[in-house]
Amino acid sequence: MAQHYSTPSAIQIVDFNLFYGQAFYDLNHEWISKYFVMEDADVKSLSDPQGYIINKGGHILMALFNGEPVGTCALLKDGEGVFELAKMAVAPKMQGMKIGKMLGEAAIDWARRAGAHKVYLVSNRRLQTALNLYERLGFVEVPLPASIYERADIKMELELQPAK
Template sequence: MIEIVNFQPNHATAFKELNEAWINEYFEMEESDHKALSDPQGYILDKGGAILIAEMDEKPVGTCALIKMDDGVFELAKMAVSPEAQGQKIGWRIGLATIEKAKELGAERVYLETNSILKPAIHLYQKLGFKDAKGYCSPYARCNVQMELVL
């Protein structure tokens, strides 16, 4: 059974490991990755953001964060699903839950950054309603695609 839950301190290791795994598979860790993954409480939650965790049989298998940028604007970030749990629509479910959480937090827009080689992720974001966007300032060298969802 898959359940989407709010981040708790005991999820910190899974949040870090799930994200490090995909980042290191395709790219390399950058300074902003280290900040967010080493201190999710201070970097994301204490600033008005949120982190959701997908659990399968109470084991964390997916993550997604909302980082508050400006009033009404959040970044969807650090979405990851463990390889053994892929293909079970966990990305879709955690994506929908994250959009609902953004609405609860008063978001008017949610944007994200990704890379064009991550075609399954881009397809998922499109299915969730995200459209191509431009003009956001990215702290990541790897990001060459920006998308947003107007709520």
Template sequence: MDFYNQLGQVAIGSRLRMLTDKITADAAGIYQLYGIDMQPKWFPVFYALSQGEEKTITGIAKEIRHSHPSVSKIIREMIKKGYVSEKKDTADGRKNVVRLSPKGRAITEKIKDSYTDVGAAIAAISAQSRHDLWQAIEEWEFLLEQETLLKRVKTQKLERENEKVQLIDYTPAYHAAFKALNEEWISTYFKMEAADYKALDNPDKYILDKGGFIIVALYEGQPVGVCALIKMKDPDYDYELAKMAVSPTVQGKGIGWLLGQAVLEKARAQGAAKVYLESNTRLKPAITLYHKLGFQKVVGRITPYERCNIQMECIL
């Protein structure tokens, strides 16, 4: 066990698989002990059918929480062994129902004593243990149903990578990055327009000097994302969130989310009540991000951009 102790909890899958393999090997021996010719992997399906009811493969899969293909394969193997019979469902001819054959039902009597003895053996192991494995498994299953291990790891990965991100106020030293990052994404999906060149060529004149702000995201010290907050002369809105761009090399690290949050917080600090933005529904990840930040669709405003086909607002 030194290898697994050294790896620690990151090897939980391998450790559980090793325990499963050990118990499964013993299960095969237990069946032989009681004169039962059955594979351990068949047991959940066998037990579900041992209650005497006809069932569909879909129903069995749902009951024992296995995949449909897995249950279907086991049923095929048990039919070949002669333990299961299959026929068309009388209520729905498109479906097949299965049940234990006489040969399969005979096993239900032979296996009863093993239930008693295995249960007693497991109880003895539990009595010698400091932890209730069965209860722990139930707790883990419940928690993983709420949020999968994959999703939890993605969250941890994102949080770790976010620690490498630094958000700073724009300075002229980042003008080239501000322009290049925006030109890159605009040119990838659309075409540069006159309004783009005005803001990107002279952000001081068209954004900062008019009461706006630009936030720059640094990843490991390098500028990889930008977002502007443009002051609006509009009775309905205080600022426009615009010119958000993140380098493709760091997309998926949550930098857009951090920039959006920072810009909205900047707007709140200025006493703003509403923030406006323009986008295009072709940019699905961006639209998803805006919704996550609290933006909702609005209509009926004049825009200087040909590519704009959706307008949104965020009430702060």
């Protein structure tokens, strides 16, 4: 059953379904191509989110505005109780409306309810607005191990308290 997350505005955060597959691809392709180059790992996860993310225990959220997908983020399962926050994107025309914050909070809430004790992410220091958001969500920088993404130059983690 699809979960809906309450938000303080006209933005609705909903669980991914295959209807949103093209939007998931397009939203991410847009920002990745703007700043970087699409890597093999991007193509794999964006082309088959059901198989690459959801069927492996992960989750994807979509932000809708008047029913139109305007943002997304994914949680990739990476071991017992650990998820990677990834593929967060907001349509340029909707940036500055706190959609990234809403998606991040909903993703953290989902991970906590799924029994996670940690959520981490890898990013790039060029994406300062995103890094500021992650810090506001409680993520802290930790040493960066080898990553599947060449563009990654920072890792951040958030330790979670159990769901109440």
